[in-house]
Amino acid sequence: MKIAFVASEVTPFAKTGGLADVAAALPRALHALGHEVRVFMPLYSVMTNKHYEIAAVETAQHVTLTLGQFTYEFSVFSTTLPDSTLQIFLIDCPELYSRPFLYTYDADEHRRFILLQRAALEACQRMQFSPEIIHCNDWHTALLPLMIKTSYGWDRLFQSTRSVLSIHNIGYQGQFGVHTLGDIGIGDIVTHMYSPDLASGHINWMREGIRHAHSVSTVSPTYAKEICTPGGGHGMDVSLRQRARGVVGILNGVDYDSWNPETDDTLPVHYSIKSLQGKRHCKQALLTRSELHVDMETPVIGIISRLAMQKGIDLLIDSLPQLLSTRDFALCVLGTGETQYVSFFTALANQFPDRVYFENGYDEALAHLIEAGADMFLMPSLYEPCGLNQMYSLKYGTVPIVRKTGGLADSVQLWNGQSGTGIVFDHYDVPAVLWAVNTALDLFKDNIAWQSIIRNGMAMNFSWEQQALQYVELYKQTG
Ligand code: ADP
Numbered sequence: 313m314k315i316a317f318v319a320s321e322v323t324p325f326a327k328t329g330g331l332a333d334v335a336a337a338l339p340r341a342l343h344a345l346g347h348e349v350r351v352f353m354p355l356y357s358v359m360t361n362k363h364y365e366i367a368a369v370e371t372a373q374h375v376t377l378t379l380g381q382f383t384y385e386f387s388v389f390s391t392t393l394p395d396s397t398l399q400i401f402l403i404d405c406p407e408l409y410s411r412p413f414l415y416t417y418d419a420d421e422h423r424r425f426i427l428l429q430r431a432a433l434e435a436c437q438r439m440q441f442s443p444e445i446i447h448c449n450d451w452h453t454a455l456l457p458l459m460i461k462t463s464y465g466w467d468r469l470f471q472s473t474r475s476v477l478s479i480h481n482i483g484y485q486g487q488f489g490v491h492t493l494g495d496i497g498i499g500d501i502v503t504h505m506y507s508p509d510l511a512s513g514h515i516n517w518m519r520e521g522i523r524h525a526h527s528v529s530t531v532s533p534t535y536a537k538e539i540c541t542p543g544g545g546h547g548m549d550v551s552l553r554q555r556a557r558g559v560v561g562i563l564n565g566v567d568y569d570s571w572n573p574e575t576d577d578t579l580p581v582h583y584s585i586k587s588l589q590g591k592r593h594c595k596q597a598l599l600t601r602s603e604l605h606v607d608m609e610t611p612v613i614g615i616i617s618r619l620a621m622q623k624g625i626d627l628l629i630d631s632l633p634q635l636l637s638t639r640d641f642a643l644c645v646l647g648t649g650e651t652q653y654v655s656f657f658t659a660l661a662n663q664f665p666d667r668v669y670f671e672n673g674y675d676e677a678l679a680h681l682i683e684a685g686a687d688m689f690l691m692p693s694l695y696e697p698c699g700l701n702q703m704y705s706l707k708y709g710t711v712p713i714v715r716k717t718g719g720l721a722d723s724v725q726l727w728n729g730q731s732g733t734g735i736v737f738d739h740y741d742v743p744a745v746l747w748a749v750n751t752a753l754d755l756f757k758d759n760i761a762w763q764s765i766i767r768n769g770m771a772m773n774f775s776w777e778q779q780a781l782q783y784v785e786l787y788k789q790t791g
Contacts, residue, residue: 313787315342316443316473318352318432320425320452322393322400325364326356326414329618330564330700331480334531335449336393337567341780343398350441352432354424355389355402357410366391366402371438377430379423380494384408386427388435395569403431422488423495425452425517430497432456433464442469445787448477451486454521455496461524462501474790477525479518479559481697482539482546483622486517506551522551527790529560529783531698532719536561544695560786563722564698565776571683571704578680583709585770591684591709598644598685601678602669606642611756613641613749614686614710616679616701619649619657624692624715624740629656631745633663639753642667644686646678683708688752692737692745696720706733706769711755711762713748715740723774727755733769 319335321327339349355366372388386405393400403409408424415421433456436443448456457475464470490513493502502510506523509516522528530536536559538544540552552559569575573591574584580597583590595608604612617623632643645657645668657670671678683689689705691714698719702712706724712734714720726736735755737748756762 313347313445313784314441314443315339315347315349315445315447315787316352316432316436316441317349317447317449318429318453318456319449320353320428321414322351322353324394325353325359325362325400325402328414330531330698331450333567333700334478334480334564337565337776338780338783340393340396340398340567341565341776342783343396344777345780345784347784349398350443351393351398351400352428352435353400353402354409354428355404356414357406358412358414364391369401369435369439372435375431375434375438377427377434379426379430379497382420382423382495384423384427386431388431388438401432401435403428403435405431422486422492425486426455426496429453429456429459433459433470437467437469440469443473445790446473446475448475448521448525450478450480451484451517451521454486454517454525456521457524457526458501458504458520459497462504463497474526474787475524476527476529476786476790477521479528479530479539479697481622482518482530482544482548483695485519485546485548487514488517489514519548519551522548522555527557527560527786528552528555529562529786531561532563532722533561534721535695535697535718538695538718562779562782562786563719563774564700564703565779566700566703566707566774568707568775571680571707573684573708576680576684578677579684583684585709585767588709588766594681594684595687596685598681599642601681602644602671604642604644604669605666611641611687611753612685613643613688613690613713614682614705615643615645615647615690616682617645617647617649617691619647619653621650622694622696624694625653625656627692627740627742627745628690630742631749632660635746635749636660636664636667639750641753643669644682645670646673646675646682648672648674683710686710687756688713690749691715691720692740692748693717693720694740699723702734703772703774706772706774709766709770711735711752711765711769713737713752715744723772727761727765729761731768733765733772
């Protein structure tokens with residue numbers, strides 16, 4: 313199949329979260345299955361300090377595009393994903409993408425992603441690439457289904473193109489005032505938009521994607537159900553339920569080329585399910601790196617997270633001080649995000665300097681070391697579309713403590729004394745977190761049980777090869 317895959321971030325070029333991991337690993341797996349996949353993303357200025365070989369796409373240089381009253385010039389460059397021949401097409405428009413961060417609160421934020429979408433379609437035209445599927449990801453690309461039916465509907469190139477919208481997080485919807493309508497562009501797009509939104513003065517890109525995509529998917533079966541309910545839909549549940557063919561949930565895979573303790577080059581020592589000795593070395597390295605002054609028998613809990621409400625940090629504010637005062641464990645936290653959560657972890661590290669380490673930053677190598685060196689990994693998310701770190705934790709023999717929501721519910725099973733891969737709690741409240749962490753700390757002392765949980769987790773396989781086949785099936789059914 314010919315597939316155009318459009319995303320706002322793709323690892324290793326640009327990443328703020330799990331979307332970037334998926335936008336690299338899924339196309340890579342589809343490419344390996346023999347499909348012709350072309351990935352489109354912005355060429356952000358924050359990427360240019362890295363050394364990727366890029367080549368100009370000759371037919372798509374200095375292209376002028378008018379968005380309402382604004383005229384931009386963009387050029388398309390190509391590169392390949394590392395260790396792959398998968399082609400990545402980079403949309404270069406310094407006026408819009410030369411910013412210190414991938415996402416902004418600037419007044420032209422909507423134009424940054426209108427341009428991405430239109431430039432991806434214009435690039436297809438200029439390369440004469442006629443995709444059978446255009447795979448859109450989250451709100452940044454959610455207008456594409458409408459664009460191919462309206463503004464670009466005249467072009468025979470897209471006549472048989474079908475669209476798939478994957479929702480990676482429904483909490484981020486791309487909602488802009490109606491004054492931005494003129495910038496979206498050409499044709500009779502507005503007549504197809506959701507009139508109650510327009511009447512209340514805004515356009516919701518995610519909703520337009522949900523209403524117009526030929527298929528809608530999301531990143532775990534449980535999240536697919538949750539977002540169709542008023543409690544989990546963030547206002548999109550009615551539009552989702554109105555879709556005749558519903559929402560398909562496909563659990564994300566793990567890129568085991570990057571996340572495997574047997575081969576991970578960022579680790580001081582490798583280890584495997586057959587020999588866990590190396591994990592102790594990694595723990596020692598983590599204690600040293602994070603200046604935690606505890607002995608090797610003290611359990612270490614790891615957290616790697618965007619510090620946002622979604623991740624359940626409020627529960628930790630109400631439970632970690634009490635847990636640290638009553639139980640013997642160390643905590644290693646890596647994350648960036650909202651100020652109140654940064655302040656909380658900073659204060660916690662000051663209060664327990666020997667037992668709590670907090671790094672306020674984004675550090676890929678430290679993330680790998682935490683996965684390998686910690687004994688447990690805590691994810692008390694309020695909601696979690698899929699979540700990747702719990703799956704990395706399973707592979708690294710680091711027992712996940714998770715809330716039963718979204719992809720966490722689909723990937724971690726509560727230890728029941730014989731089977732299970734982690735500690736899973738149901739309710740989003742402090743007693744539940746206290747129960748979960750205390751249970752994990754108690755189990756840690758039972759070496760036989762603990763080793764069984766670790767090995768059950770390490771034996772799980774969430775490879776992309778399997779998951780990519782489900783996407784191929786979805787593409788085939790997208791008629
Ligand atoms: P989300 O996309 O909601 O942030 P996911 O669990 O799906 O959450 O994916 C997060 C990804 O980002 C994982 O690969 C995780 O390791 C990585 N990550 C998150 N925060 C950091 C950080 N501060 N440093 C390094 N990696 C991080």
